[in-house]
Amino acid sequence: xxxxxxxxxxxxxxSAHPDLPAPEQILRAAAQLFVDCGYDATSTRAIAAxxxxxxxxxxxxxxxxxxxxxxxxxxxxxxxLDAAERLLxxxxxxxxRLHELVxxxxxxLLDAPANVGALYLLxxxxxxxxxxxxxxxxxxxxxxxxxxxxxxxxxxxxxPLDVLTDVVFGLVxxxxxxxxxxxxxxxxxxxxxxxxxxxxxxxxxxAVPDSEALVTTVARSVLRVLGWDEDGLARVERTSxxxxxx
Amino acid sequence: xxxxxxxxxxxxxxSAHPDLPAPEQILRAAAQLFVDCGYDATSTRAIAAxxxxxxxxxxxxxxxxxxxxxxxxxxxxxxxLDAAERLLxxxxxxxxRLHELVxxxxxxLLDAPANVGALYLLxxxxxxxxxxxxxxxxxxxxxxxxxxxxxxxxxxxxxPLDVLTDVVFGLVxxxxxxxxxxxxxxxxxxxxxxxxxxxxxxxxxxAVPDSEALVTTVARSVLRVLGWDEDGLARVERTSxxxxxx
DNA sequence: ATTATCTATAGATCTATAGATAATGC
DNA sequence: ATTATCTATAGATCTATAGATAATGC
Numbered sequence: 247x248x249x250x251x252x253x254x255x256x257x258x259x260x261s262a263h264p265d266l267p268a269p270e271q272i273l274r275a276a277a278q279l280f281v282d283c284g285y286d287a288t289s290t291r292a293i294a295a296x297x298x299x300x301x302x303x304x305x306x307x308x309x310x311x312x313x314x315x316x317x318x319x320x321x322x323x324x325x326x327l328d329a330a331e332r333l334l335x336x337x338x339x340x341x342x343r344l345h346e347l348v349x350x351x352x353x354x355l356l357d358a359p360a361n362v363g364a365l366y367l368l369x370x371x372x373x374x375x376x377x378x379x380x381x382x383x384x385x386x387x388x389x390x391x392x393x394x395x396x397x398x399x400x401x402x403x404x405x406p407l408d409v410l411t412d413v414v415f416g417l418v419x420x421x422x423x424x425x426x427x428x429x430x431x432x433x434x435x436x437x438x439x440x441x442x443x444x445x446x447x448x449x450x451x452x453a454v455p456d457s458e459a460l461v462t463t464v465a466r467s468v469l470r471v472l473g474w475d476e477d478g479l480a481r482v483e484r485t486s487x488x489x490x491x492x
Numbered sequence: 493x494x495x496x497x498x499x500x501x502x503x504x505x506x507s508a509h510p511d512l513p514a515p516e517q518i519l520r521a522a523a524q525l526f527v528d529c530g531y532d533a534t535s536t537r538a539i540a541a542x543x544x545x546x547x548x549x550x551x552x553x554x555x556x557x558x559x560x561x562x563x564x565x566x567x568x569x570x571x572x573l574d575a576a577e578r579l580l581x582x583x584x585x586x587x588x589r590l591h592e593l594v595x596x597x598x599x600x601l602l603d604a605p606a607n608v609g610a611l612y613l614l615x616x617x618x619x620x621x622x623x624x625x626x627x628x629x630x631x632x633x634x635x636x637x638x639x640x641x642x643x644x645x646x647x648x649x650x651x652p653l654d655v656l657t658d659v660v661f662g663l664v665x666x667x668x669x670x671x672x673x674x675x676x677x678x679x680x681x682x683x684x685x686x687x688x689x690x691x692x693x694x695x696x697x698x699a700v701p702d703s704e705a706l707v708t709t710v711a712r713s714v715l716r717v718l719g720w721d722e723d724g725l726a727r728v729e730r731t732s733x734x735x736x737x738x
Numbered sequence: 739a740t741t742a743t744c745t746a747t748a749g750a751t752c753t754a755t756a757g758a759t760a761a762t763g764c
Numbered sequence: 765a766t767t768a769t770c771t772a773t774a775g776a777t778c779t780a781t782a783g784a785t786a787a788t789g790c
Binding site (some may be wrong): 280282283284285286287364367368369370372402403404405406409410412413415416417419421423459460462463464466467470471473476479 | 526650663667670
């Protein structure tokens with residue numbers, strides 16, 4: 247665990263995360279800036295400054311600014327897509343599996359550093375350069391579609407299934423918007439994956455709701471949107487909690 | 493209805509909407525570009541080109557590029573906020589009023605040219621320059637909050653109300669994302685306010701779901717999320733349709 | 739005279755490349 | 765020798781201002 251003797255010419259500045267490999271430092275800084283200011287509005291100079299290096303030094307690690315965003319997008323969507331395709335292949339009650347997918351996906355969005363889910367919403371990702379990422383998102387949405395179709399409550403007036411899928415997808419993504427109203431704390435205000443520290447006993451109303459309440463509400467809302475009543479809800483939530491966590 | 497004799501020096505190019513006043517032409521072109529490419533990524537030169545004028549000529553009508561976005565944001569949120577505060581002041585069943593607000597708001601988002609609701613999601617609106625707009629959005633969200641509190645179904649396990657409000661708000665905004673998957677048709681592919689042409693008999697699955705099905709699904713989903721069962725839903729939808737439309 | 743455009747340009751960016759340099763490690 | 769940085773800069777932007785110009789209208 248020695249601090250690693252530091253190769254190469256020394257930097258002019260200091261990084262917020264000196265222990266990480268330089269490419270990781272760059273990705274973190276860029277993520278925060280892209281989310282806060284947008285892609286085009288973030289200069290490579292600003293990214294470099296956050297890392298404590300000169301603008302040109304970025305290009306030792308990434309061939310272009312677009313490559314940085316592409317890497318961030320890829321890393322952000324991959325875990326969700328993994329979870330979705332694992333749950334698709336699985337058998338078992340579709341409502342339970344959809345509930346699990348929603349829960350996992352919301353947690354990923356909430357626990358990710360710098361609210362990187364917001365990168366999905368940047369207009370710049372429509373560029374041809376990011377077509378691969380968009381294809382992955384389409385696969386994710388299709389997985390939701392398949393589960394929505396199978397998990398719809400019998401007998402409810404639900405309308406067209408593709409519309410319902412869009413609504414469910416939007417419901418999950420709403421957590422990005424909720425996080426967007428965060429006090430924009432520094433990039434170290436990371437919340438440990440899966441469990442909040444200090445959620446404890448206070449039931450007070452935060453400006454930003456605590457993560458687990460949000461996840462529970464979204465997951466439950468998805469089931470309600472699919473037409474399940476209180477009994478169905480309770481059954482699914484019970485089963486979902488019991489299944490082994492990957 | 494004469495084409496208006498055209499004052500001032502002639503333009504070098506042609507506009508897509510030559511009949512509108514120049515500032516309106518500029519706002520339309522900018523809206524489309526801001527939504528498609530982002531604010532920073534859209535140059536004043538690109539806006540001018542879409543209007544058929546030179547870049548510098550924009551500044552005869554607007555003092556800055558930021559002023560153009562501010563005007564678009566203001567125009568987009570104002571009708572929603574009007575509807576919300578009118579329905580807040582109204583009396584009557586809160587669930588019905590919330591249902592009406594959701595319906596009106598979704599229609600505004602869907603019928604607006606160029607999917608201007610997507611402007612809300614641009615990272616650049618966090619800048620101090622757009623604080624007025626953000627304050628209006630906060631008022632809109634608070635109106636939703638008040639109605640959500642009053643409209644929640646008795647006896648349902650709904651969790652914290654502010655979380656629920658965020659979810660409802662996100663549900664409404666999900667129509668922005670759905671429209672975002674449009675084939676990005678030209679800026680003339682406007683759908684008439686409130687009713688779709690050619691929605692007719694085909695029940696085929698479009699890439700983009702037709703507007704009214706989406707509005708109905710979102711509004712219904714909101715009620716389901718608030719814990720209403722099929723009977724409550726039917727009652728609210730019946731009443732909501734009967735009330736006079738503003 | 740008024741209006742709405744035009745041309746030209748200042749000054750400030752921004753991305754990416756070329757080549758130099760200051761460390762470590764062999 | 766290798767690594768990771770640095771300095772310097774080319775070339776391409778971009779926003780906004782200054783002042784000229786081509787119409788209409790009185």
